[in-house]
Amino acid sequence: MSEKTRLAILGSTGSIGTQALDVVAAHPEEFSVEVLAAGSNVDLLIQQAIRFKPNFVVIHDTSKLAQLKTALEQEEVKVYGGEQALVDVVQMECVDLVLAAIVGYAGLRSTIAAIKAGKQIALANKETLVVAGELVTELARTYGVNLYPVDSEHSAIFQCLAGEFHNPIEKIYLTASGGPFRGKKRSDLEGVTKTQALKHPNWSMGAKITIDSATLMNKGLEVIEAKWLFHLSPEQIDVIVHPQSIIHSLVQFTDGSMKAQMGLPDMKLPIQYAFAYPRRISSDFPRFDFMNYPSLTFEKPDLETFPCLQHAYHVLARGGNAACALNAANEIAVDAFLHDKIHFLQIPEIIANASAKITFIAKPTYEDYVATDAEARRYAQAEIH
Ligand code: NAD
Numbered sequence: 394m395s396e397k398t399r400l401a402i403l404g405s406t407g408s409i410g411t412q413a414l415d416v417v418a419a420h421p422e423e424f425s426v427e428v429l430a431a432g433s434n435v436d437l438l439i440q441q442a443i444r445f446k447p448n449f450v451v452i453h454d455t456s457k458l459a460q461l462k463t464a465l466e467q468e469e470v471k472v473y474g475g476e477q478a479l480v481d482v483v484q485m486e487c488v489d490l491v492l493a494a495i496v497g498y499a500g501l502r503s504t505i506a507a508i509k510a511g512k513q514i515a516l517a518n519k520e521t522l523v524v525a526g527e528l529v530t531e532l533a534r535t536y537g538v539n540l541y542p543v544d545s546e547h548s549a550i551f552q553c554l555a556g557e558f559h560n561p562i563e564k565i566y567l568t569a570s571g572g573p574f575r576g577k578k579r580s581d582l583e584g585v586t587k588t589q590a591l592k593h594p595n596w597s598m599g600a601k602i603t604i605d606s607a608t609l610m611n612k613g614l615e616v617i618e619a620k621w622l623f624h625l626s627p628e629q630i631d632v633i634v635h636p637q638s639i640i641h642s643l644v645q646f647t648d649g650s651m652k653a654q655m656g657l658p659d660m661k662l663p664i665q666y667a668f669a670y671p672r673r674i675s676s677d678f679p680r681f682d683f684m685n686y687p688s689l690t691f692e693k694p695d696l697e698t699f700p701c702l703q704h705a706y707h708v709l710a711r712g713g714n715a716a717c718a719l720n721a722a723n724e725i726a727v728d729a730f731l732h733d734k735i736h737f738l739q740i741p742e743i744i745a746n747a748s749a750k751i752t753f754i755a756k757p758t759y760e761d762y763v764a765t766d767a768e769a770r771r772y773a774q775a776e777i778h
């Protein structure tokens with residue numbers, strides 16, 4: 394390879410962002426970092442900027458901008474703050490591929506701006522497709538942009554589809570670890586604390602997605618994400634609990650054959666695959682040993698105890714702006730749970746109540762999504778006392 398892939402890392406201080414920088418550090422001949430952007434963790438952003446020498450650094454929290462500028466005075470880097478700056482830097486000529494790894498609805502605007510500028514996207518921010526999957530995939534088609542999945546399940550499906558060209562998919566199975574409360578019943582979950590919910594058995598991730606994994610909303614969001622990435626109907630997407638998290642997902646073709654992608658759980662692999670696609674580049678990630686996993690097991694998800702997954706299928710069937718509302722209500726409910734304002738079991742209730750109230754729009758525009766997000770946040774907030 395003569396030319397490096399020039400990256401913009403949005404959400405560089407998060408779980409995905411820091412692992413993406415590990416991938417870059419291991420392959421300096423393949424990748425360069427042109428843009429680093431983060432929410433408010435200014436100390437880590439400064440360290441990253443000094444180490445990876447990007448052209449642009451953006452911090453969303455403008456109260457930290459002066460500190461960032463002072464710390465990077467000696468560096469050859471342009472430093473900006475705020476939402477608009479984020480939208481501007483992803484369009485820069487020096488960027489080939491944007492890693493969308495901001496958490497939540499906050500990642501939507503910059504991802505859309507990057508697509509409209511013709512940048513390839515490595516998509517970790519699943520909420521982008523949950524909120525506005527139809528719009529975002531249409532834009533990607535129009536601007537000739539590929540959306541490379543970073544979510545491990547979707548990367549697995551994407552890897553299984555390599556070489557299948559026009560062979561139709563009969564069905565996909567998204568695997569779920571089941572989270573920290575697998576096997577529990579509703580009555581067991583009444584008093585669970587955020588510390589318990591934040592202890593994921595197999596993956597170390599940001600707080601929001603870890604709570605989403607505990608409620609199974611993460612899998613619900615992934616069902617919706619899969620629909621848009623792979624053009625599937627809801628009936629073609631199934632979820633199977635696989636507690637060992639070794640099979641990252643499976644595709645079933647029309648001849649009944651199934652392909653699975655396996656490996657030890659490590660997000661650096663899907664990140665690296667999205668960055669280097671279609672090539673596989675070397676890694677020193679720990680390798681799978683069969684003797685450590687004498688049995689891989691599978692279970693049906695418990696939809697009674699974890700109704701969030703059910704809610705996701707409902708909004709998928711409803712279409713329009715329904716999933717946008719579900720996502721907004723979930724973000725409010727998870728944040729309230731993380732601030733000890735509500736109990737764990739209130740999360741699905743708030744989502745169901747807020748989603749039921751929104752003004753339904755069958756074919757939303759970008760502005761409609763923005764309005765729906767705000768409306769659903771208001772309804773969800775009103776449920777929190
Ligand atoms: P995280 O909370 O660890 O990191 C989020 C990053 O986004 C941070 O750098 C933060 O500073 C930045 N950020 C937050 N709000 C921002 C804003 N308004 N403007 C700019 N930057 C902002 O989250 P994470 O676990 O890394 O997850 C990121 C995304 O990737 C989520 O959408 C998540 O669902 C998805 N994802 C994560 C994992 C994982 O293993 N962590 C796996 C699959 C998918």
Ligand code: MG
Pocket residue numbers: 544545546615
């Ligand atoms: Mg996932």
